[in-house]
Amino acid sequence: MRRADESAMGDRDRLDIEIDVYLDAARRGDQRGFTGLYRVLVGRVAGYVRSRGVLEVDDVVNEVFLGVFQNLGTFSGHAPEFRARLFAIAWNKVADWHRSTPRRPTPVDVHTEPSRSNPIGVRTDEQLDSVLADQRIDALLATLTSDQRDVLMMRIVADLSLEETAEALGKPIGAIKSLQHRALESLRRNINTPVSDDVPSAMTESK
Amino acid sequence: MNQHDLTDDYIERLLQGNADHTNHVAGDLARVVDQIRTEYTSTTVLPVGAELAQFVNLDLVFNTNDLLAEATVSSEFADTPTATRHHTQEVRASIRQRRRKVRLALGTFTGTLTAKVLLGGALALAAASGTQALGIVDIPLLPNFGQQHHVDNTPPHIVDDPPATTDHQPKAQTVSDDRGQTDTDGNKVDTGTDTRNSDPDNSQTDHDTDGTGTDGTGADSTGADGTGTDTIGADGTGADGTGADTIGADSTGADSTDADTVGADITDTRDELPGSP
Numbered sequence: 001m002r003r004a005d006e007s008a009m010g011d012r013d014r015l016d017i018e019i020d021v022y023l024d025a026a027r028r029g030d031q032r033g034f035t036g037l038y039r040v041l042v043g044r045v046a047g048y049v050r051s052r053g054v055l056e057v058d059d060v061v062n063e064v065f066l067g068v069f070q071n072l073g074t075f076s077g078h079a080p081e082f083r084a085r086l087f088a089i090a091w092n093k094v095a096d097w098h099r100s101t102p103r104r105p106t107p108v109d110v111h112t113e114p115s116r117s118n119p120i121g122v123r124t125d126e127q128l129d130s131v132l133a134d135q136r137i138d139a140l141l142a143t144l145t146s147d148q149r150d151v152l153m154m155r156i157v158a159d160l161s162l163e164e165t166a167e168a169l170g171k172p173i174g175a176i177k178s179l180q181h182r183a184l185e186s187l188r189r190n191i192n193t194p195v196s197d198d199v200p201s202a203m204t205e206s207k
Numbered sequence: 208m209n210q211h212d213l214t215d216d217y218i219e220r221l222l223q224g225n226a227d228h229t230n231h232v233a234g235d236l237a238r239v240v241d242q243i244r245t246e247y248t249s250t251t252v253l254p255v256g257a258e259l260a261q262f263v264n265l266d267l268v269f270n271t272n273d274l275l276a277e278a279t280v281s282s283e284f285a286d287t288p289t290a291t292r293h294h295t296q297e298v299r300a301s302i303r304q305r306r307r308k309v310r311l312a313l314g315t316f317t318g319t320l321t322a323k324v325l326l327g328g329a330l331a332l333a334a335a336s337g338t339q340a341l342g343i344v345d346i347p348l349l350p351n352f353g354q355q356h357h358v359d360n361t362p363p364h365i366v367d368d369p370p371a372t373t374d375h376q377p378k379a380q381t382v383s384d385d386r387g388q389t390d391t392d393g394n395k396v397d398t399g400t401d402t403r404n405s406d407p408d409n410s411q412t413d414h415d416t417d418g419t420g421t422d423g424t425g426a427d428s429t430g431a432d433g434t435g436t437d438t439i440g441a442d443g444t445g446a447d448g449t450g451a452d453t454i455g456a457d458s459t460g461a462d463s464t465d466a467d468t469v470g471a472d473i474t475d476t477r478d479e480l481p482g483s484p
Contacts, residue, residue, distance in 0.1 A: 021275045026262075032269045034262035038253060047247035062256040065450045076296050137242050154220045156240060157247045162219075179214065184213055184221065189237045 012159070015040070016079035023082060026072060038065055041083070045090050047157040051141070052094045052149070060097055064090045084167040087158050089166060093149065143190050148183035151176055 018040060025033025042061060049060050067089045068075075068082075075085060141149055154165045166173045220226045224244065226237040255263050338344045 017275075018271060021271065024279075025274050030274075031262065031264055032267060032274060035264055035267050035269075036271060037273065038255070038259075038263045039265075043248060043251065043255055046251070046253055051243075051247045058253050059256075061253050062259050065263070066256075066259050069259070088376075133242060134246050137239065137246055140239065141243070152222075152243070153247070156244050180218060180222070181213060184236060185217060187239055188213075191235045191239060 012161075019079035023079065026069070034069055037069075037082075042084060044158045045086065048087065048090055048153050049094055051153045051157055052098075054094055054097050056097070060093050061092075063093050067093070072076060075076075079162065079166070080164050083160060084164040085156070087154055087160060087164075087168040088170070090158075139186055140190055144183050144186055146178050148186065151179040152183045155180060 022023035022033045022040065026037060027033070042065070044063055044065055046057055046061050049064070050057050054060050064086065068086050076080065077085070106195065141152075144152065150169060151165060154160045154168060157164075160168060162173055166176045169176070170178075217226065221237055221240055224241060226240070252265060255265055301369065334345055335344070339346050
């Protein structure tokens with residue numbers, strides 16, 4: 001177990017070193033720095049934005065990076081602070097998107113919905129299982145409150161630490177601990193509960 | 208696994224993907240967390256918009272190690288200017304913050320002190336004025352409203368009360384009781400004159416004890432010596448030698464200011480001169 005912790009910390013340390021290198025270059029105005037930051041972090045930002053029910057993921061992700069790059073001159077921290085700032089902006093952009101977009105349910109047709117890997121919507125058995133699993137995950141996440149989902153997504157998808165999550169969401173660390181504990185308890189209670197076919201609209205509700 | 212098994216330590220391992228999957232309940236939760244991570248974590252690089260393209264160029268090919276090497280060389284031979292700049296900025300920000308706090312504290316202290324002084328002074332002045340007005344204390348620097356009020360009411364009684372000069376007994380009593388003090392009308396009584404008048408030999412004033420008017424002073428100047436025809440000596444008993452002459456030529460005591468003294472002196476002289484009734 002300790003070896004796993006060390007491995008995880010090693011991955012995060014390596015990522016932090018990489019982010020620091022790109023951050024230094026970006027502060028010098030080097031385009032390689034901006035590009036490196038975008039390449040390293042865009043997957044996590046896009047995952048968080050998508051997990052919060054945003055449909056125009058590309059547009060929102062572009063706005064997030066544009067916001068953080070334009071204000072890089074006022075930022076004086078290192079990799080952990082940069083990640084927290086990046087996801088704080090992402091949190092705000094997601095909220096803006098939900099405010100500006102009429103609320104609507106997003107029904108999922110398991111058999112015909114196209115995916116990124118299968119645009120025409122033809123499913124193999126394995127892909128069908130995967131879609132069912134994804135739908136189940138969405139249904140489980142829909143049972144959480146908006147704050148609980150924010151914390152879980154930042155911890156799991158964005159890979160932020162407890163402190164970084166607290167900074168990004170502007171909440172005390174104790175509140176973040178309580179929220180993630182309740183979220184996991186809720187997930188554990190609902191794991192064996194049959195999931196309805198319709199994906200609840202809570203996935204797209206605004207914060 | 209019961210509910211208490213979700214400890215902070217276990218939750219941290221779970222969220223970092225290091226939890227044990229073999230547990231029959233926690234394992235399910237760990238698998239769900241892994242599924243969430245797999246579903247939403249994407250390695251796909253999204254297209255860059257026109258505005259973001261000013262910063263990001265996805266066609267740019269570069270090696271991260273080159274940047275890392277440049278940063279390493281920079282840190283070894285240039286004393287990490289970026290880190291130094293950041294540290295300096297942090298220190299300056301801290302100093303600015305502390306200065307703001309000190310200024311705020313000093314301003315608060317000064318303002319509070321000034322307010323206390325002003326308020327305390329006003330209260331003290333009001334209290335002193337009130338006590339002086341009530342006659343409890345006498346503070347010379349403060350105006351005495353009570354005495355002013357008393358003086359304003361008294362003069363009409365003095366001026367408009369002619370019998371005061373003719374009524375000898377009360378005036379005489381007043382003078383004999385208040386030597387060296389003000390009489391009941393507030394005028395100064397010449398008690399020295401009264402005393403000297405009790406001893407004819409020591410009298411420096413114009414009085415004639417023997418009634419002959421041989422005294423060459425004051426009374427003689429009127430030319431009424433010796434005969435008791437002194438203008439003041441209306442009583443004809445040599446009273447002209449008393450201090451009445453020193454008061455003035457107002458033989459009738461019409462002078463309201465001197466009338467009391469005149470009456471007083473006459474009375475005293477009558478009481479103390481030998482041979483007077």
